[in-house]
Amino acid sequence: MPDRTDRLYPYARHPDQDAASPRRHPVTVVGGGPVGLATALDLGLRGVPVLLLDDQEGVGEGSRAICFAKRTLEIADRYGAAAPMLDKGVVWNLGKVFHEDRKVFEFNLLPEDGHRFPAFINLQQFHVERFLVDRIRTAQAEGAPIDLRGGNRVTQIDRQPDHTTLTVTTPDGPCEIETDWLVACDGASSPIRRMMGLDFDGRVFQDNFLIADITMTADFPTERWFWFEPSHRAGASTLLHRQPDGVWRVDFQIGWDIDRTEELREENVRRRLTAMLGPDVGYDLVWTSVYTFQCRRMTRFRHDRVIFAGDSAHQVSPFGARGANSGIQDADNLGWKLAMVIREEAPDTLLDSYDEERRHAADENILNSTRSTDFITPKSRVSHTFRNAVLRLAGRYDFARPLVNSGRLSVPCTYDGLSLTGADDLPGGPARTRPGSACPDAPLGDGYLLDRLRDGFTLLTIDAGAPDTLADGITIRRLALSAADDPTGALAARYLGQAASAVYLIRPDQHVVYRAATYDDTAVRRALRRTTCREDT
Amino acid sequence: MAKLNTRPNITAPDQFYAELIRTHEGLTDEESEALNARLILLLANHIGDAEVLTEALAAAREV
Numbered sequence A: 001m002p003d004r005t006d007r008l009y010p011y012a013r014h015p016d017q018d019a020a021s022p023r024r025h026p027v028t029v030v031g032g033g034p035v036g037l038a039t040a041l042d043l044g045l046r047g048v049p050v051l052l053l054d055d056q057e058g059v060g061e062g063s064r065a066i067c068f069a070k071r072t073l074e075i076a077d078r079y080g081a082a083a084p085m086l087d088k089g090v091v092w093n094l095g096k097v098f099h100e101d102r103k104v105f106e107f108n109l110l111p112e113d114g115h116r117f118p119a120f121i122n123l124q125q126f127h128v129e130r131f132l133v134d135r136i137r138t139a140q141a142e143g144a145p146i147d148l149r150g151g152n153r154v155t156q157i158d159r160q161p162d163h164t165t166l167t168v169t170t171p172d173g174p175c176e177i178e179t180d181w182l183v184a185c186d187g188a189s190s191p192i193r194r195m196m197g198l199d200f201d202g203r204v205f206q207d208n209f210l211i212a213d214i215t216m217t218a219d220f221p222t223e224r225w226f227w228f229e230p231s232h233r234a235g236a237s238t239l240l241h242r243q244p245d246g247v248w249r250v251d252f253q254i255g256w257d258i259d260r261t262e263e264l265r266e267e268n269v270r271r272r273l274t275a276m277l278g279p280d281v282g283y284d285l286v287w288t289s290v291y292t293f294q295c296r297r298m299t300r301f302r303h304d305r306v307i308f309a310g311d312s313a314h315q316v317s318p319f320g321a322r323g324a325n326s327g328i329q330d331a332d333n334l335g336w337k338l339a340m341v342i343r344e345e346a347p348d349t350l351l352d353s354y355d356e357e358r359r360h361a362a363d364e365n366i367l368n369s370t371r372s373t374d375f376i377t378p379k380s381r382v383s384h385t386f387r388n389a390v391l392r393l394a395g396r397y398d399f400a401r402p403l404v405n406s407g408r409l410s411v412p413c414t415y416d417g418l419s420l421t422g423a424d425d426l427p428g429g430p431a432r433t434r435p436g437s438a439c440p441d442a443p444l445g446d447g448y449l450l451d452r453l454r455d456g457f458t459l460l461t462i463d464a465g466a467p468d469t470l471a472d473g474i475t476i477r478r479l480a481l482s483a484a485d486d487p488t489g490a491l492a493a494r495y496l497g498q499a500a501s502a503v504y505l506i507r508p509d510q511h512v513v514y515r516a517a518t519y520d521d522t523a524v525r526r527a528l529r530r531t532t533c534r535e536d537t
Numbered sequence B: 001m002a003k004l005n006t007r008p009n010i011t012a013p014d015q016f017y018a019e020l021i022r023t024h025e026g027l028t029d030e031e032s033e034a035l036n037a038r039l040i041l042l043l044a045n046h047i048g049d050a051e052v053l054t055e056a057l058a059a060a061r062e063v
């Protein structure tokens, strides 16, 4: 096992701490979890000077996220951090569902061909965080203005009209820092949210989950196994999932009225594990913990110059792996917008669209993970009866299988009908690439489409004419493709559908703004202005 | 030839399921049971076809 408490960014005294008056920074990100690290990378790689403060000195203790979705890998790839994740991660496609020990059915995620990344990988969160820190180090060496400070805890904030003053507590005592923009990525119990007295309402699920990470010598297949009401009674439901380093995640649903300390005693954890694995399987405990889960979000994610991202803004139950995965999408959504506002390429109202889009996404994630939780842990007799009826029918009849819900795995949200989303003028165009959606990948000769949609706005043309660049306050680069670039037909299937040609305006976060069959200068400019909130200029 | 459709046919399964459970919210077990009976009768009337109904009754009992 790697040492999880590696001091990847040990505290070091900074000249800011000796300055006579507080130094001013354009952006400060608070929190070095996956979302804070991704936000700092996104901004830093765009050349925006970013200060990242974390109260720890390295990756988080303990075991949390293990399931990372394709979209997260695609975003990490834009940051140049995906290769080690893919190398280290475990790819799985086969899932099995059991009820009272009988296998009800199995499913194959049957990943669609023609994507650089698999639908999901299993990878411990601390590995993901470490790879992001590694990438911050190489980016710094390449000149990205990212300043990562460990052992820096924000303990007080004072909001002014044009900046925020932070009191930062360090091993050498407190110091003050000023920042134009503050991005709070300080986790579900967000101290910044509390300091501002903001609400965080939702539903607590009256259940506890005992998480055990174990190493086994037994040869279990690389599959996701989910048991409803197993007869070993070690948990009302149980999940077994493989991670790298020969580690397995076992997740027992253990009820509401429990004694945490008692449950976490090694002999009690072992009693459950042995009941489940049988007496002959040897294993070692790597990590155990008891969690309760909640689904809730802040009313608003933007409070003027303070912006919340990740778990500080929204929290979901883990079924469907929507926590870290959606937080990384927050970073992806915020980075280009904040960079444009700081460069004065767009008005700060652009940041309201972050709030709008990511609240919409949070609602979708909360809805999905609430439904999964309700299916897994039915709270009334009738819902329990229905749940078991679904499981029983699913063993025999296909129709009941889509109703079995042990987690709907995270996919990116489509910003249908939201403020930045433009018109769909492509008759016969596929629904999956309609305005608002995240661009699906497609093979292009020796590379992939998403490799070519980096950094700025792109005008993607497929068998359509258009100018090579378009300047309208900001510059749009054209990516001209034709049937010859589409060896597998995936590009046509995903971007043309019934259409013979297409023009797509694509945002820096690879979401579609607008599309049409042919290039229309006025329409493209209108869509660009709308999506950068410069409609009146 | 079986007439009962047992292939997936519900457009948005998760949404339907959530709605079904929500319909029972706040009811006692007896009230829920009675609601289910009314629901079955409503759906049966909608289906109408005697063969389909007979097959469905048998499938529910045998599975």
Ligand SMILES: Cc1cc2nc3c(=O)[nH]c(=O)nc-3n(C[C@H](O)[C@H](O)[C@H](O)COP(=O)(O)OP(=O)(O)OC[C@H]3O[C@@H](n4cnc5c(N)ncnc54)[C@H](O)[C@@H]3O)c2cc1C
Binding pocket: A030, A031, A032, A033, A034, A035, A036, A053, A054, A055, A056, A060, A063, A064, A065, A066, A067, A068, A125, A152, A153, A154, A155, A185, A186, A187, A188, A190, A191, A192, A211, A291, A309, A310, A311, A312, A318, A321, A322, A323, A324, A325, A326, A327
């Ligand atoms: C058991 C479990 C399983 C999960 N499985 C999955 C999964 O499979 N997939 C998935 O996507 N998600 C999963 N999640 C959710 C995932 O772990 C979280 O969504 C994710 O960690 C959120 O990242 P974050 O960066 O927003 O917050 P955090 O990871 O909580 O990071 C917050 C950071 O802020 C720092 N901080 C806090 N206060 C201050 C302060 N005052 N000053 C400076 N720094 C501060 C903290 O030290 C920490 O480093 C799981 C969670 C649990 C508990």
